[in-house]
Structure formats: structure tokens, C-alpha cells
Amino acid sequence: MTNTYDAIVVGGGHNGLTAAAYLARAGLHTVVLERREIVGGACVTEEIAPGVRASTTSYIASMLRPEVIRDLRLADHGLRMVACEPGLQGVFEDGSVIPWWTDHERTVAEWSRISETDAATFDRVDRRLKHLARYLQGFFLEEPPDVHARGWAKLRETRRLLKRFRTIRGDEITDLASFLTGSLGEFLDRTFESEHIKRMYLANNVYGMHSPPYRPGTAIGLLFHLLSGGDHDAQGFFGHVIGGMGSITQAMASAARRFGAEIRVEAPVARIIVEDGDARGVVLATGEELRAPTILSNADPKRTFLELVEASDVPEDFRAAIQAIKMAGPCAKVNLALSEEPHWTGMPADADPNRRSLATLVPTLGAAERMYDVAKWGEIPEELWVDCVVASNVDPTLAPEGTHVMTCFVQYVPYALHGSTWDEERDRLGKNVIDTIGRYAPNVPGSVTAMDVLTPLDLERTYGLTEGNIFHGDLNIEQLFFMRPVPGWANFATPIRGLYLCGAGVHPGGGVTGAPGYAASHKVLRDLKKR
Numbered sequence: 001m002t003n004t005y006d007a008i009v010v011g012g013g014h015n016g017l018t019a020a021a022y023l024a025r026a027g028l029h030t031v032v033l034e035r036r037e038i039v040g041g042a043c044v045t046e047e048i049a050p051g052v053r054a055s056t057t058s059y060i061a062s063m064l065r066p067e068v069i070r071d072l073r074l075a076d077h078g079l080r081m082v083a084c085e086p087g088l089q090g091v092f093e094d095g096s097v098i099p100w101w102t103d104h105e106r107t108v109a110e111w112s113r114i115s116e117t118d119a120a121t122f123d124r125v126d127r128r129l130k131h132l133a134r135y136l137q138g139f140f141l142e143e144p145p146d147v148h149a150r151g152w153a154k155l156r157e158t159r160r161l162l163k164r165f166r167t168i169r170g171d172e173i174t175d176l177a178s179f180l181t182g183s184l185g186e187f188l189d190r191t192f193e194s195e196h197i198k199r200m201y202l203a204n205n206v207y208g209m210h211s212p213p214y215r216p217g218t219a220i221g222l223l224f225h226l227l228s229g230g231d232h233d234a235q236g237f238f239g240h241v242i243g244g245m246g247s248i249t250q251a252m253a254s255a256a257r258r259f260g261a262e263i264r265v266e267a268p269v270a271r272i273i274v275e276d277g278d279a280r281g282v283v284l285a286t287g288e289e290l291r292a293p294t295i296l297s298n299a300d301p302k303r304t305f306l307e308l309v310e311a312s313d314v315p316e317d318f319r320a321a322i323q324a325i326k327m328a329g330p331c332a333k334v335n336l337a338l339s340e341e342p343h344w345t346g347m348p349a350d351a352d353p354n355r356r357s358l359a360t361l362v363p364t365l366g367a368a369e370r371m372y373d374v375a376k377w378g379e380i381p382e383e384l385w386v387d388c389v390v391a392s393n394v395d396p397t398l399a400p401e402g403t404h405v406m407t408c409f410v411q412y413v414p415y416a417l418h419g420s421t422w423d424e425e426r427d428r429l430g431k432n433v434i435d436t437i438g439r440y441a442p443n444v445p446g447s448v449t450a451m452d453v454l455t456p457l458d459l460e461r462t463y464g465l466t467e468g469n470i471f472h473g474d475l476n477i478e479q480l481f482f483m484r485p486v487p488g489w490a491n492f493a494t495p496i497r498g499l500y501l502c503g504a505g506v507h508p509g510g511g512v513t514g515a516p517g518y519a520a521s522h523k524v525l526r527d528l529k530k531r
């Protein structure tokens with residue numbers, strides 16, 4: 001049987017759904033094909049024990065674009081977010097619990113109790129970083145600058161860049177250069193005196209990155225995390241999603257359907273059909289064939305070009321560049337059902353449930369560097385960096401009354417283990433995470449009623465994330481802007497005519513933003529108009 005569409009989207013992650021919704025809204029007969037039994041990719045809510053639902057993979061909504069929320073009317077489709085307050089909270093081994101409030105002045109006041117000097121520095125640095133991040137913000141929903149453009153196109157690109165940077169001052173250019181190329185660790189060491197405050201910055205700025213804090217290029221996280229998001233386009237927004245992160249993708253799927261898109265689950269694509277250099281359709285694992293002149297792949301670049309198309313369908317150097325994309329881990333996730341709420345040592349007695357929902361067990365910069373080194377050689381670090389969110393404190397619908405669900409993101413574990421396998425080490429990782437948390441919240445180990453451990457291998461197997469990489473390719477400067485996914489192909493199009501990438505592997509990168517899906521679908525619509 002042959003089914004014909006205007007556009008086929010391979011993968012129903014949040015970017016695939018976003019792209020499909022925009023294409024369907026523009027009148028294109030569009031189908032989304034998702035391999036799993038649910039849509040959402042790495043943005044889902046799943047049951048981990050009877051009646052206990054968790055955001056099994058991504059867990060905080062921070063940079064979801066307001067344009068996407070508005071255009072797709074996600075609120076009408078059930079999306080509701082509650083701002084995290086504080087946005088981040090460090091819980092330390094000495095019993096101190098330090099919040100980073102979303103209100104700038106409140107954080108200055110809070111941190112002045114730790115160090116007057118650092119609080120004054122934070123006041124200055126945070127404003128400066130937010131200002132700088134705004135220069136990059138404009139590129140978030142559009143194509144990155146095309147450095148290969150020629151003729152009139154080159155002139156147009158130069159004008160676009162000049163427009164974005166026309167007000168930039170010399171000292172801001174030097175700042176930008178140093179944040180884009182410098183290391184987070186060195187920046188923090190020369191800027192702050194308190195170890196705790198440096199750790200607060202570390203807590204937020206290298207998550208998911210394949211780099212230790214003293215590696216050049218890691219300071220870019222400081223700007224990336226100040227790009228705006230949420231209904232009100234706030235810089236540095238962090239939100240709990242009611243019903244878990246899956247509510248975002250359920251709302252997107254519902255919006256896409258409302259615009260006329262068809263969504264099929266349990267429909268793994270085995271191959272993209274390419275004829276004479278043109279994408280023509282897909283073949284499902286069942287052998288069923290679907291035809292369309294436009295295909296968008298929400299699968300990561302490696303999966304798309306190394307598994308779904310024939311090697312001979314793309315130039316050799318392009319394929320080699322895709323093969324060289326740095327991915328390999330470096331994170332895991334442990335989701336826990338708990339019979340009671342964690343009692344964090346040092347948490348103020350008057351902390352409200354929203355505040356009690358966040359606890360980042362962040363190491364020192366030196367310890368983080370050592371953890372990365374251990375993981376780099378294929379070992380699981382003994383000391384773990386764990387980011388805990390007790391979402392049921394804000395959203396009681398996630399667990400039966402009186403019980404809780406806690407998600408734990410683990411930074412710096414290898415994808416490839418040396419001398420062992422993740423199938424052998426999965427339980428040990430889960431136990432290490434629980435033991436680690438027990439040192440900060442002694443009641444947790446005794447209250448775990450169910451545990452769901454997602455190693456990098458599970459992220460690959462279950463969620464289709466090649467090498468377990470949560471961003472479809474590391475977010476380092478070599479793989480960002482006009483270098484993403486590979487130099488020369490940063491505008492969502494690919495060497496196969498009619499085949500586009502629309503997932504986190506393309507500009508502007510990973511995270512639940514909707515930005516790649518938005519930008520790729522708009523590129524497709526522009527190209528179709530030209531044709």
C-alpha cells in the first residue's frame with residue numbers, strides 16, 4: 001500500500017511535533033511517524049510504579065519558546081507550567097542549602113549572607129551576562145549565519161549580522177569572545193571567592209555537556225542558560241510542568257492534530273527512500289511505504305545519515321563529518337518512587353513545597369573535573385553529581401497522596417564502559433545515586449519503593465538517543481551555530497534534496513525549546529514557496 005503526503009516527519013519528539021504542527025497549519029498534508037508507543041521522545045511522562053508518574057528523561061522546562069507556546073496554543077491543549085522558585089538550589093555536605101531565586105535582588109540579598117563581595121559581583125555579572133545573552137537570542141529561531149554564502153547572499157548575511165550586533169560595544173565583543181572560548185572554571189575562580197557560589201554556577205552550566213569545567217569553551221553555558229523561555233519569555237526561566245514534561249508533547253501532538261497532522265506511533269522508519277538525490281518517502285520496519293516530496297528527520301544526525309539512508313546517498317566527506325560528531329553520553333537518569341518526602345539536611349523549616357522540590361548535589365569544580373576524567377576512561381565515578389527534583393511537591397497528581405516521585409539527573413557517566421557493560425552496572429549506578437542522596441537526605445534510602453535507572457545505553461535503546469547523548473550532539477563551540485550539525489550544512493537542509501533535519505542535532509541545539517522544529521519547518525515552507 002502506498003500512502004502519499006506533502007510532508008513526512010520521522011520521529012515524534014517535541015521538535016518533530018512542533019515542525020509537524022507548523023507544516024500542517026500551513027496546509028501541508030503531514031504525517032509524524034514515531035517508533036515508540038508514545039510521542040514525546042526525551043520529553044515524556046511515564047509511569048515508573050503503579051500510580052507514580054515521572055518525567056523520565058527531561059524534567060525542567062526552561063527555554064521552551066514563547067512563540068511555539070503561543071502559535072500552537074499549547075495552553076488551550078492543556079499545557080500549564082509553574083515557575084520554579086528558586087530556579088536552582090544547592091544542597092551542600094556542610095548542611096547549607098543555598099537558593100538561587102529567580103528574582104535578582106532577592107538572590108543578591110540571599111548571597112550577601114555568604115559573601116558580601118560575591119553578592120556584589122553577582123549583581124554586576126548577572127546583569128552583564130543577561131545583556132550579552134540577548135545578542136545571541138535573535139539567532140535562536142532563525143538560521144545561523146551562513147559563512148559559506150556568496151554574492152548577494154553574502155551581502156544579505158553580512159547585513160543580518162550587522163543588524164544583530166549594531167549596538168555592541170568593544171568591551172562587549174571582548175566579553176563575548178571570552179565567554180565563547182574560555183573555561184567556566186577559570187571564569188568562576190577569577191570572579192568569585194566563595195566555593196559555594198562557584199558551585200551554584202557550576203550546577204547550572206555544564207549539564208549534558210561533554211566537558212569538564214576547566215575545559216576551554218565551557219563558559220558558553222553561562223550565556224546559553226540565560227536565553228529566554230516560558231510563557232513570558234523570561235531570561236533564566238525554570239518551570240515545573242503540571243502532569244510532567246509529557247504534558248508539553250501531549251499538547252503539541254494535540255495542536256498538530258488540530259491543524260490536520262496525522263500522528264502514528266509504533267511506526268519505526270527503517271529507511272528513507274532517495275531517488276536521484278531526492279528524498280521521496282520512507283519505508284517502515286513493517287515494509288509499509290509512505291511517499292512525500294519533503295521529509296523532516298527528528299532523529300539525530302547520526303541515526304538519520306548512518307542508519308536511515310544508504311552510504312551512497314550522501315557525499316563521502318559529509319558522511320565522515322556526521323560520523324565525527326561528538327556525542328557519547330555523558331549523563332544518566334534515576335527516577336525514584338518514594339514513600340515519603342525527602343528531608344534535606346539544612347532545609348529551612350519554613351521552606352514551601354516549591355522550594356523543597358529542588359536539590360542539586362553539586363561537587364566542587366575540582367571534583368567535577370576529576371569525575372569527568374574518571375568517566376572519560378570508561379569508569380563510573382564513585383562520587384556522583386546528582387540533580388534532584390521532587391516534582392510531586394508542586395504537582396500532587398504525579399504520585400498517590402502522601403507518596404512522592406523524585407527524578408535524579410546524573411552528570412558525567414561514560415557511554416562505553418571499560419571492562420563491563422551497562423546491563424551489568426545499571427543497579428550499581430542506581431544504588432550509588434541513592435547512597436549519595438542519603439548523605440544529604442538521610443530518610444531517602446529507606447523510603448525508595450521503586451527505582452527506574454536510565455543509563456546512557458538505556459537512553460539510546462529506549463529513547464533512540466544515539467550514544468545516549470541528550471542533545472543529539474554535544475553542545476560545544478565546535479558543534480554550535482554554523483558548525484551544527486556539521487560545517488556547511490547548518491541551515492536544516494541536507495545533501496539529499498527534500499530531506500531536512502528538525503531535531504536537537506541542528507541549530508540551536510538541545511533542550512526542550514521547540515526551536516529546531518520551529519526553524520526547520522519555516523525553512524521548509526520558505527523553500528517550498530521558492531519552488
Ligand SMILES: Cc1cc2nc3c(=O)[nH]c(=O)nc-3n(C[C@H](O)[C@H](O)[C@H](O)COP(=O)(O)OP(=O)(O)OC[C@H]3O[C@@H](n4cnc5c(N)ncnc54)[C@H](O)[C@@H]3O)c2cc1C
Nearest residue numbers: 011013014015035041042058059060269503504510511512
Ligand atoms: C535524561 C535527560 C534529561 C534531560 N533534561 C532536560 C531538562 O530538564 N530540560 C531540557 O530542556 N532538556 C533536557 N533534556 C534534553 C532534551 O530533552 C532533548 O534535547 C530534547 O527533548 C530533544 O528533542 P527532539 O525532539 O529534538 O528529539 P527526541 O526527543 O530525541 O525525539 C526524537 C524522536 O525520534 C524518534 N525516532 C528516532 N528514530 C526513529 C525512527 N527510525 N523512526 C521513527 N521514530 C524515530 C525517537 O523515538 C524520538 O521520539 C534532557 C534529556 C535527557 C535524555
